[in-house]
Amino acid sequence: MANYDYDLFVIGAGSGGVRAARISAAHGARVAVAEEYRVGGTCVIRGCVPKKLLVYGAHFAEDLKDARRFGWDVPDCGFDWKLLRDNLLGEVDRLNGLYNQTLGNAGVEVILERATVTGKHEVTLAGGRKVSAKVILIATGAHPAVPGCPGHELGITSNEVFHLEALPRRVLIAGAGYIANEFAGIFNEFGSKVTLINRTDVILRGYDEQIRDRLLQISMTKGIDFRFNAKFEGIEKVKGGLKVSMTGHEPIEVDLVLFATGRVPNTRGLGLEAVGVALDDKGAVVVDADNRSSIDSIYAVGDVTNRVQLTPVAIREGQAFADTVFGGKPHQVDYENIPSAVFSHPPMAGVGMTESQARNKLGAVKVYTSDFRAMKNVLADRNERSLYKMICDPTTDRVVGLHMIGPDAPEILQAAAVAVKAGLTKDAFDQTVALHPTMAEELVLMK
Known part of the structure; x- marks a missing residue:
């Protein structure tokens, strides 16, 4: 057996890399993770977490107006962007500290330097130090694409x-x-x-x-x-x-x-092609179902693989990698029926096949919809209608897709996604007693 400095060296401390590093260390591996910016990755530092905080802040514009219809004497309110921005960035700092603490508690060595791959088992840090690892994991995420127009x-x-x-x-x-x-x-x-x-x-x-x-x-x-x-x-x-x-x-x-x-996988300048790691035409690391690249000792998880660019997916990939490679519990991520949401105003959420996808795959489908105004919007005199949509296989009655837009749609869909993942039928929804009065009850009342 060759002697290596580490059993696992992770490049990138985002959601997928952190999960893989922490679980691998829990399985007994000697683990280091290199991060050139801040621990936490896109989601925590400059993505879904701070963006969701902005969504919360933005929604007060409507909530304050609606409050007047509910009897509250709300004056005209000004908005202080800098106050929200600074509070938001303070929360990002707090989370960054927690992620560092979590890795430290797990026994993972955190190296705040850029790292490149210079061999099948070798990584070179920005300061010039070379380290060896039995396994290298690429978890560098992706970056925003910018059009090449003048200016x-x-x-x-x-x-x-x-x-x-x-x-x-x-x-x-x-x-x-x-x-x-x-x-x-x-x-x-x-x-x-x-x-x-x-x-x-x-x-x-x-x-x-x-x-x-x-x-x-x-x-x-x-x-x-x-x-x-x-x-x-x-x-x-x-x-x-x-x-x-x-x-x-x-x-x-x-x-x-x-x-x-759009977003582009972060592989440029990592040295991957020089050691034989195959990349696709978008620069993503090509991996198999076990997250292994074309080089046996090099794996990749998360957005850098350009499979499904969602934080929870990267976390599951990191978990599956750690359990498979170091935990003796091999398993693979199931990419079917992954729920997703758009935190727009109002938000959207969906799981499973869309109507057009279902028709293309099944030939015929049964579609049930509920088009309604949320009770809060009625009293607020806000003419904004929600839409829930259920798509079923006409032969088996199985629910193959659920899609919705309206207040709290992502919160409602998370629970409903379990039913779609479990392969439940429309009758199972019909037999469930409604929670009244709620928006979510529309899911079990569609005819």
């Missing part, structure tokens, strides 16, 4: 948006995925004039068409402008802001351009 350096990405010095009066958001629609809702609620542009005429590709169309309708009603079939031609500084040119539309002047046009 692209004048825009920002979701990495920088949490550090803005002031709230922009006019915002242009490029993209139509979940990041674009979430920040469109956030800035709109904060009072910014939001324009969202997209190269096609479809938002949130991959989500159920009826649900995403409902979000588009509500977003437009709330004042968000959408420019479809628009490609960037350039950004230039002008007096008082930025001028953005695009195909098919007139130029627009804004104060901020936010790129939300």
